[in-house]
Amino acid sequence: GAVVSQHPSWVICKSGTSVKIECRSLDFQATTMFWYRQFPKQSLMLMATSNEGSKATYEQGVEKDKFLINHASLTLSTLTVTSAHPEDSSFYICSARDRTGNQPQHFGDGTRLSIL
Amino acid sequence: QQQVKQSPQSLIVQKGGISIINCAYENTAFDYFPWYQQFPGKGPALLIAIRPDVSEKKEGRFTISFNKSAKQFSLHIMDSQPGDSATYFCAASRIGGAQKLVFGQGTRLTINP
Numbered sequence: 001g002a003v004v005s006q007h008p009s010w011v012i013c014k015s016g017t018s019v020k021i022e023c024r025s026l027d028f029q030a031t032t033m034f035w036y037r038q039f040p041k042q043s044l045m046l047m048a049t050s051n052e053g054s055k056a057t058y059e060q061g062v063e064k065d066k067f068l069i070n071h072a073s074l075t076l077s078t079l080t081v082t083s084a085h086p087e088d089s090s091f092y093i094c095s096a097r098d099r100t101g102n103q104p105q106h107f108g109d110g111t112r113l114s115i116l
Numbered sequence: 117q118q119q120v121k122q123s124p125q126s127l128i129v130q131k132g133g134i135s136i137i138n139c140a141y142e143n144t145a146f147d148y149f150p151w152y153q154q155f156p157g158k159g160p161a162l163l164i165a166i167r168p169d170v171s172e173k174k175e176g177r178f179t180i181s182f183n184k185s186a187k188q189f190s191l192h193i194m195d196s197q198p199g200d201s202a203t204y205f206c207a208a209s210r211i212g213g214a215q216k217l218v219f220g221q222g223t224r225l226t227i228n229p
Contacts, residue, residue: 006159032215034216041222041224042221042222043205043219043220043221043222044160044205044217044219046216046217049216093159093160095159095217097215104150104162104165105162105215105217106162107152107159107160107161108159109157109158109159110157110158110159112157
């Protein structure tokens with residue numbers, strides 16, 4: 001079945017540093033990838049929609065300069081949390097949709113980000 | 117209009133029992149309704165999904181019931197097992213366009229042995 005790989009699975013870093021999270025579709029081409037944020041015991045909140053070769057579309061209230069998204073190829077999207085602070089600590093999850101649009105979204109296993 | 121409301125927030129069921137989780141949506145443009153299962157520290161995994169042209173879909177022990185007029189859909193887990201203990205999310209989206217999923221609030225299901 002379709003597999004979406006996310007890396008790293010867990011990262012701890014100091015406040016003020018930037019962190020990059022990768023999302024790869026391993027066996028299909030993803031024209032669209034989605035980035036979600038999930039706080040403990042809460043639902044997934046969509047942050048942005050990433051389209052290959054174009055600028056990402058951010059949801060209302062999400063700072064695009066804070067959360068940089070790059071979707072340079074049909075199998076890779078990256079989320080960079082710039083100048084991270086403790087309030088950015090969360091579980092970040094990506095999902096990908098194949099280029100036909102006929103298949104459901106497949107989710108990665110998430111990245112646990114802890115900012116000290 | 118974009119909300120999907122899910123209940124209950126938590127549910128405890130005895131092994132072998134039936135687990136029922138309900139969702140309601142507002143946007144009549146939604147035409148794809150998936151259910152996801154999430155274990156701690158993992159991403160959501162698609163369990164089963166339905167489109168509004170059918171009222172029920174069954175896959176193994178999992179069944180979705182869909183009521184288009186009431187704008188409600190539910191997940192039934194038959195013969196619930198301890199391994200089913202997880203958080204379940206309903207979602208809704210439109211098939212065309214960006215296919216952005218709108219998630220319900222989630223239900224923490226515990227199956228007691």
